[in-house]
Amino acid sequence: MLTSTPMSAPTQRQQAALGLERLAALVRAQSWRSDGAPPLPPTQATVLRMLAGSGEGLRAGHIAVQLGVSAASLSDSVKVLVERKWVRRSADPDDGRASLLRLTAAGRRVAQALSSPGQGMDRLLATLPEADVGALLRLTQLLVRAAQDQGLASGLRTCLGCRFFRPYASGDRQKPHMCALVGQPFGDPDLRVDCPEHEPAPAGRASDDARRLAASIPSPETTADG
């Protein structure tokens, strides 16, 4: 009998991989149809959002690394954004070979519309209870971190992998983690994906943090209202 699927029940990992892949496809597709805001191609939208989140401009290479695409690919997208007058190149004072990308006033307006509540992903996440959003945030960080470790992307400025990050160091249940830079406790919901103050941690420490964070489950307390 040679059944096409060797096991009757696929493993949880396989199912999760399928789900994640499907979700990724939908997330990307979402960008084309964002109603209300101008329907931008997905990569362009992402670049605009990244620029909006970083006051003084970003280098092309930095963005390419964060998205896991080649410098050439990114150059394509930037070219279009420049043609549309949403992004401006300016010289990087620190490096004559590089240029800093900044939003123009028009670009800032577009970026604003993109990340306004009710747009894109935000609309999906609004359907989740708060505790789940925190859990999702933690999981995405772990996975992005894993991707980093495997050389798929590097240079992401997440709390995980930052030398100032102290997981479960505050003793506070609601805000268990600490940022050693600002000296303040914070919780899963406050984990940053692209923190301007980020400084990379030594490789060993980062993996260790990841393991500690991974072993925990967000505390049910925050769901009190069931």
Next chain:
Amino acid sequence: MLTSTPMSAPTQRQQAALGLERLAALVRAQSWRSDGAPPLPPTQATVLRMLAGSGEGLRAGHIAVQLGVSAASLSDSVKVLVERKWVRRSADPDDGRASLLRLTAAGRRVAQALSSPGQGMDRLLATLPEADVGALLRLTQLLVRAAQDQGLASGLRTCLGCRFFRPYASGDRQKPHMCALVGQPFGDPDLRVDCPEHEPAPAGRASDDARRLAASIPSPETTADG
């Protein structure tokens, strides 16, 4: 009052949205570099995996809907797969307009290599503790379900939204849910993304299930081993 960014600290939702978007980009980029297996373009890989998971072939429209792309887009990808002799079209006995897509022997080999452990997403998920994989599975289902509700994708055969799904109906902690079709209890890790036996539930019931599942947090018991 209409402030652009009301708070200096980004909300958890915005951070999660950023993380999800970044993760989606990485997930997609991953496909190009899968080492060991042939580096397939992401959409083609996804289609092959879907076909591998469904014994008797799928209709083009079904796949398009699951991926959230237009029928025309999907037709493009299928054309390439057929040219490469990995997929074969055969007549759908039930509908003369449609054709069923099936893997050829060669296609089956490729698909197998793609989903073998250690490939693609599986490698990322292997870094997570088991309980987190379960949590991720649940979250992806909720989000995919939310996407369905918003008309971004329909036709996905997830447990959520299936008329046989009974969340938290078994009383068993480890396997709290029930599938009314097979009459067996199962847990978060067993939730299906693309179940062949799926039958859609009435709209109201589905949303209700989603809410119940959303309100819960995976039980820490499954992590016993810290």
Next chain:
DNA sequence: GGCTGAACGATAGGACTCCTAAGTATCCCT
């Protein structure tokens, strides 16, 4: 100062993905 190798980034050429619009064949309903 001038040379060399590495790094940043742009361009060229090609493949893949995705869209809308329009066309063909089939199905289903009246």
Next chain:
DNA sequence: AGGGATACTTAGGAGTCCTATCGTTCAGCC
């Protein structure tokens, strides 16, 4: 049988992404 809806394909065009190559600049070295 006729008419509208449905499944799918084709055509045309834009966006994304790759590798390979090139020009510029930086950093280290003579």
